[in-house]
Amino acid sequence: xxxxxxxxxxxxxxxxxxxxxxxxxxxxxxxxxxxxxxxxxxxxxxxxxxxxxxxxxxxxxxxxxxxxxxxxxxxxxxxxxxxxxxxxxxxxxxxxxxxxxxxxxxxxxxxxxxxxxxxxxxxxxxxxxxxxxxxxxxxxxxxxxxxxxxxxxxxxxxxxxxxxxxxxxxxxxxxxxxxxxxxxxxxxxxxxxxxxxxxxxxxxxxxxxxxxxxxxxxxxxxxxxxxxxxxxxxxxxxxxxxxxxxxxxxxxxxxxxxxxxxxxxxxxxxxxxxxxxxxxxxxxxxxxxxxxxxxxxxxxxxxxxxxxxxxxxxxxxxxxxxxxx
Amino acid sequence: xxxxxxxxxxxxxxxxxxxxxxxxxxxxxxxxxxxxxxxxxxxxxxxxxxxxxxxxxxxxxxxxxxxxxxxxxxxxxxxxxxxxxxxxxxxxxxxxxxxxxxxxxxxxxxxxxxxxxxxxxxxxxxxxxxxxxxxxxxxxxxxxxxxxxxxxxxxxxxxxxxxxxxxxxxxxxxxxxxxxxxxxxxxxxxxxxxxxxxxxxxxxxxxxxxxxxxxxxxxxxxxxxxxxxxxxxxxxxxxxxxxxxxxxxxxxxx
Numbered sequence: 001x002x003x004x005x006x007x008x009x010x011x012x013x014x015x016x017x018x019x020x021x022x023x024x025x026x027x028x029x030x031x032x033x034x035x036x037x038x039x040x041x042x043x044x045x046x047x048x049x050x051x052x053x054x055x056x057x058x059x060x061x062x063x064x065x066x067x068x069x070x071x072x073x074x075x076x077x078x079x080x081x082x083x084x085x086x087x088x089x090x091x092x093x094x095x096x097x098x099x100x101x102x103x104x105x106x107x108x109x110x111x112x113x114x115x116x117x118x119x120x121x122x123x124x125x126x127x128x129x130x131x132x133x134x135x136x137x138x139x140x141x142x143x144x145x146x147x148x149x150x151x152x153x154x155x156x157x158x159x160x161x162x163x164x165x166x167x168x169x170x171x172x173x174x175x176x177x178x179x180x181x182x183x184x185x186x187x188x189x190x191x192x193x194x195x196x197x198x199x200x201x202x203x204x205x206x207x208x209x210x211x212x213x214x215x216x217x218x219x220x221x222x223x224x225x226x227x228x229x230x231x232x233x234x235x236x237x238x239x240x241x242x243x244x245x246x247x248x249x250x251x252x253x254x255x256x257x258x259x260x261x262x263x264x265x266x267x268x269x270x271x272x273x274x275x276x277x278x279x280x281x282x283x284x285x286x287x288x289x290x291x292x293x294x295x296x297x298x299x300x301x302x303x304x305x306x307x308x309x310x311x312x313x314x315x316x317x318x319x320x321x322x323x324x325x
Numbered sequence: 326x327x328x329x330x331x332x333x334x335x336x337x338x339x340x341x342x343x344x345x346x347x348x349x350x351x352x353x354x355x356x357x358x359x360x361x362x363x364x365x366x367x368x369x370x371x372x373x374x375x376x377x378x379x380x381x382x383x384x385x386x387x388x389x390x391x392x393x394x395x396x397x398x399x400x401x402x403x404x405x406x407x408x409x410x411x412x413x414x415x416x417x418x419x420x421x422x423x424x425x426x427x428x429x430x431x432x433x434x435x436x437x438x439x440x441x442x443x444x445x446x447x448x449x450x451x452x453x454x455x456x457x458x459x460x461x462x463x464x465x466x467x468x469x470x471x472x473x474x475x476x477x478x479x480x481x482x483x484x485x486x487x488x489x490x491x492x493x494x495x496x497x498x499x500x501x502x503x504x505x506x507x508x509x510x511x512x513x514x515x516x517x518x519x520x521x522x523x524x525x526x527x528x529x530x531x532x533x534x535x536x537x538x539x540x541x542x543x544x545x546x547x548x549x550x551x552x553x554x555x556x557x558x559x560x561x562x563x564x565x566x567x568x569x570x571x572x573x574x575x576x577x578x579x
Contacts, residue, residue: 126386203423205419205421205423206423206425206426208381208384208417208419208423209417209419209423209425209485209488210425210435211381211384211412212379212381212412212416212417212489213412213413213416213435213436213439213488213489213491213492214409214410214411214412214413214436214439214440214492215409215436215439216409219439223435223439224425224435227425227426227427228425228426320472321427321428321472322426322427322472322474323426323471323472323473323474323475324426324474
C-alpha cells in the first residue's frame, strides 16, 4: 500500500505540496525561518531610514564646493544677489521667496481647510457629505501643471485687474500672492480630507457630553471636537507644509521668477524650486554654479525637515496634554 | 414663572425614530429631591425616555414625538423654549465615562465658562466644590492639570458627575452610570448618588433591580415602550401588580 502510494507520481506531488504547506504554517514558530523573516523585514525598515541619510549626504557632497570656495562660502545663505556671470551666488532671495509663498499658502489654506472640514463633519447634511468629499478628493488628483495653467490665465489677470487696484498698486499679476493662492488651492484637498477624517474619529459621546452641558453645536465643534482632533488636524497641516515648500510647477508659472526680494504681495519673486528647475540645464558645465543649485536643494530639504520635526513635536505635546499617549 | 408641582412632568409622551415606535403614551412625574429609577429590559426605551427630558434625542434627524414634557411648568418642546437653557438646568451623566480630552480642571470649567463665568477665583471655587461633591477632590487635587483620560474608569465617571454638577443643575439625568465600571467603583458611585439626592432631583436609568432597590425612592418600570408600573420602589419590588414587572424582578425577562 505505502509502496504503491509513494511510487505514484501524483501522490508524490501531493506530498510535496502538503509538506511545504506545513513548513509555511510552522514558520510562525520561533526558529530559523522566523529569524530569517525578521531579518528580511528589517532590511526595508533600515532602507527607508538609510535613503534619507544618503540623500542628505549626497546633497551635502554636491554643495560642498560652493560652501568652501572663496567666492561662495556659508554667507551665500543670507546674501541676496544671484548673478552667476559675476560669480555671485547669494541664495537669500529664493529662501525669502519660498518662505513668503509658503506662508501665504498656509495662512489661507489652513483656516479655510479646517473650516471646510468642520462643516463637512459637523454641520453638513448626511446626503451631501459623500458627494462633497468625492469632489474634494478629485481636486487632489489634478496635476500641478494644470493648476499652473489655470492660475496663469485666470488668477494672474484677476490679481492684475481686480485685486491690485484695490491696494493702489500696479503689477502684471505674476506675484508672490498668485503663487501663494495657487499653492493654497492645491493644499486644500489634503487639509480638508485628513482633518475631516480626524474630526470624524472623535467619539459621539464627547459631543453629547458638551451639548448636555448647554453648549451650542458651534461651541461643541470648536471647543470639543476640534480640540480633541487637534493632533490629527496637525498631521494634515504637516503634510501640506511639506508639499507647499516643495511644490514646483504651478509656482514657477505664476510667481514671475524675478531676482528681487518681494516688498509687497504684488511683487514677483523667485522660489527655491524654480531656480533649480530653470537653471540646472545651463549650470551643469560650471562647477560652482551647479554646486550653488545643489546648495539650494540642501537648504530646501533641511527647511522642510525642520518644519516637519517642529510640527511633530507640537503634535506630540498636543497628544500628551489630551491624555492620548 | 408659572406654578408647578414637580421639576419634570411627562404627559402622554410618545416617540418615534423614523417609523419605529419607541415610547408609547407615557405619563409620569419626577418628585423633587428624590431618586427615580427607570427600569426595564434592554431596548424598552429607558434611555429614550431619559434623553427626551433634555432633548438630546433631537440630535437624531428622524426623531418625532407627541405629548408634553414640562420643566418647571413649561413645555420644553414648545416654541420659544431655549434648549440650551434647558440643558444647563438638567445635567446628564452617561453610561460610559466620557471625560473631554483635556485637563481635569478644564473638564470642570468647560460648562461654567460657556455660560459666562470668567473670574479665575470663582472658577477655582467651582472646581473644588464640584469635585468635592463628586467625592473626587482628595484623589485629584494635586493633579488638576493632568489629562483627564489618564484617570481610572471609576475616577473618570466621578469626574463626569462633577462636570455635570459644575453648572449647578437642579436635575441630574443618569444613564446607567455604573454599568461600565468595576464593582468597587460602582459601589462608590452608588453611595455618591444617594448623597446627591439631598440637593438634586435625580433620574436614574438602570438595568439592575438590586441597584434600583438600594438607591431609588420611586421607580418606573418600562416594558416594550409602555409604562407598566410607576410607584414607590419598595412597593413595586415587594408587591408588583403586573405580571411583567414580576417577571423582570425575578429575572425571567431582561
